[in-house]
Amino acid sequence: MTIQEIIQPKNNVYGKTPVLTDTVMHYCPGCSHGTVHKLIAEVIDEMGIQDRTIGISPVGCAVFAYNYLHIDWQQAAHGRAPALATATKRLNPDKYVFTYQGDGDLASIGTAEIMHACNRGENIVVVFINNAIYGMTGGQMAPTTLIGQVTSTTPYGRTVELNGYPLRITELLAQLEGTCYVTRQSVHTPVAVRKAKRAIRKAFENSALKKGTSFVEVVGTCNSGWKQTPVEANNWMVEYMFPAYPPGDLKDR
Amino acid sequence: MALKGAIVVDTTKCKGCSVCAVNCPTQVIALSKEVNAKGYPFAFMQIPGACTGCTNCATVCPDSCITVYRVKV
Numbered sequence: 001m002t003i004q005e006i007i008q009p010k011n012n013v014y015g016k017t018p019v020l021t022d023t024v025m026h027y028c029p030g031c032s033h034g035t036v037h038k039l040i041a042e043v044i045d046e047m048g049i050q051d052r053t054i055g056i057s058p059v060g061c062a063v064f065a066y067n068y069l070h071i072d073w074q075q076a077a078h079g080r081a082p083a084l085a086t087a088t089k090r091l092n093p094d095k096y097v098f099t100y101q102g103d104g105d106l107a108s109i110g111t112a113e114i115m116h117a118c119n120r121g122e123n124i125v126v127v128f129i130n131n132a133i134y135g136m137t138g139g140q141m142a143p144t145t146l147i148g149q150v151t152s153t154t155p156y157g158r159t160v161e162l163n164g165y166p167l168r169i170t171e172l173l174a175q176l177e178g179t180c181y182v183t184r185q186s187v188h189t190p191v192a193v194r195k196a197k198r199a200i201r202k203a204f205e206n207s208a209l210k211k212g213t214s215f216v217e218v219v220g221t222c223n224s225g226w227k228q229t230p231v232e233a234n235n236w237m238v239e240y241m242f243p244a245y246p247p248g249d250l251k252d253r
Numbered sequence: 254m255a256l257k258g259a260i261v262v263d264t265t266k267c268k269g270c271s272v273c274a275v276n277c278p279t280q281v282i283a284l285s286k287e288v289n290a291k292g293y294p295f296a297f298m299q300i301p302g303a304c305t306g307c308t309n310c311a312t313v314c315p316d317s318c319i320t321v322y323r324v325k326v
Contacts, residue, residue: 025315
C-alpha cells in the first residue's frame with residue numbers, strides 16, 4: 001500500500017479541529033500554549049458548545065488567544081480575567097465562560113481576583129499555565145520561579161532570602177470552599193496531553209453543573225525564557241518543575 | 254492485522270520544535286534539511302513504512318500542523 005493510498009479523507013484519524021483558526025500562532029517553537037489552545041478547542045468541538053463559549057484572554061504571551069479560537073472572546077486587564085469572567089458568567093448564565101491565564105498574570109498581579117473568584121465559587125473554568133517565568137516580557141522571575149532558577153532578574157538564581165519561596169497557588173485555591181475541581185496537568189507527552197484534555201473537559205462539564213470554580217493548572221515550558229531547546233525544556237520540566245509542582249488532582253468533588 | 258499510517262505536515266506552519274520526533278514510538282519523523290518561508294526546518298516522514306498512525310505526534314504538536322491517516326491491512 002502506497003502513502004498516497006493511505007492519505008485519503010476516509011482514513012483521516014486526527015487533524016486540526018475546526019474550532020482552531022488557520023492563523024499561524026505567534027508562540028515560539030514548542031511552546032506549551034499552542035498545545036493547551038488545541039486541547040481547549042478540541043473540548044469545545046467535542047462538547048458542541050462553540051456558539052455558547054466565551055473566553056477571557058489574559059495579559060502575557062496568551063494575550064492573542066482570541067486570534068486562534070473561533071469563539072467569543074474578551075481581553076482583560078493584567079490579572080483581572082477572573083473578575084471579567086465573573087461578570088460575563090453572571091450576565092450570561094447559560095454560557096460557558098473560561099479564563100486562560102499565565103503565572104505572571106494569575107499568581108502575581110491577579111492573586112486577589114483569582115482568590116475571590118474561587119472563594120465565591122463562580123461557575124467558570126480557569127486554565128492556568130505555569131511555566132515559572134514571565135515569558136512575554138523577557139524571562140523575568142515570576143512568583144512561581146523555582147529556588148535556584150536563573151532568570152533575567154535573578155541572574156545568580158532565585159534565593160529564599162531575597163525572593164521568598166515559589167508560590168504554589170493551586171494548593172492555596174484547593175483549600176477554598178468555592179472550588180469544585182482543582183488539578184495540575186502537563187502537556188509534554190502524548191499521555192500527559194490526553195490526561196490534560198480529560199481534565200479540561202471535566203472542568204467545562206462542572207461549569208454547566210454549577211458546582212463551583214474549576215481550576216486546571218498546566219505545568220508548561222518556556223524554552224525561550226529558559227534558554228533551552230523545546231525538547232530540553234520538556235526534560236528540564238520533568239526533572240525540576242515536577243518535584244515542586246507534582247501533577248495530579250488536588251480536589252475533585 | 255497490522256496498522257499502516259501516514260502523516261501530512263503543514264510545512265508552512267511547522268516551526269521545527271521536534272517534539273513530535275521525540276514522541277514518535279517508531280522514529281518515523283525527522284526534521285528536514287531545507288527550511289520553510291519562516292526559516293524553520295519542518296517535520297517529515299523519513300521512514301514512511303514504519304508509521305502506524307498512532308497520532309502521538311499530532312497530539313503533542315503545539316501548532317496543530319500534523320494530520321494523521323491510518324488504515325488496517
